[in-house]
Amino acid sequence: MGIKVEPNPDRSRRRNLPLQLEIANKLLRFVDTTTTEPQTPSNLDPRRSCILMSLSAKSFATFQSVQALVKLGMYEDASALVRIMYESAMIATFLAYAADDQTVDDYADYFMFRNWRDHELAGQVNPEAAKAFAPEFLSRMKADFDTVQGRYERNYWTRLSAEAMALAADAKLPSGFKVFTTLYASIYRQASAFVHSDVRSIQPFFKENAAGMVWIGRRSTPERCAEVMYAANFIMIAICWVVTASFYGKKFVPEWNALILEWNGTPGASGIGTSRQ
Secondary structure: OOOOOOOOOOHHHHOOHHHHHHHHHHHHHHHHHHOOOOOOOOOOOHHHHHHHHHHHHHHHHHHHHHHHHHHOOOHHHHHHHHHHHHHHHHHHHHHHHHOOHHHHHHHHHHHHHHHHHHHHHHHHHOHHHHHOOOHHHHHHHHHHHHHHHHHOOOOOOOOOOHHHHHHHHHHOOOOOOOOHHHHHHHHHHHHHHHHHOOHHHOHHHEEEOOOOOEEEOOOOOHHHHHHHHHHHHHHHHHHHHHHHHHHHOOOOHHHHHHHHHHHHOOOOOOOOOOOOO
């Protein structure tokens, strides 16, 4: 049976905060009961496996932060973290299954380039920054930089955009579970407004009455908070499948399917297979 993950068009579920928080708790319990099992990825090399699990763990931690902010009614801050969560999940999948070996190496070694460049920039602003580290530490940092500097022409570990990586990751997922491009269009781009503080991030705060008086206030209603929790749950479902399928095969298929059915709210709309296309 193939995988099919479709959001329910019934917006009442997305705007039901107690329901979305309940699903979030079940997703966390799913992670707690699966990632403690011995991991034997038969189709990934050690470096890809380590990156996948580490970025997934980062995504799981960010998910808990989103949940905490939603409970406090902090829609804007939770939205910013949803973008971070998406990037962790999508890049984890991209590097595990879609990237070539050189890209994986460039990602893993990027700190060798970035640490020294950041140190140089700090020194330009404040010469005292050069004294922040011991000479032997700086020597090692500079040696690392010299080893890799020719590999980062654009000062980043990849030339691909987030959208291009999402497309590449989806190309490696089974039919019916190509969700990262959908998530990019429906969640990532909107959440970016809060990360970059563009005008969309403050528009909801402004109110003007008939007399032309303007005031600023928060609009973090329970319904809006439920929608951002729904988005985080969607991303969590995606990365949970990638991790469990990669490390445990079919073992947790029933549990994962049960979560999909509850999140979607339409029994029979979702199913999971274990083969990759």
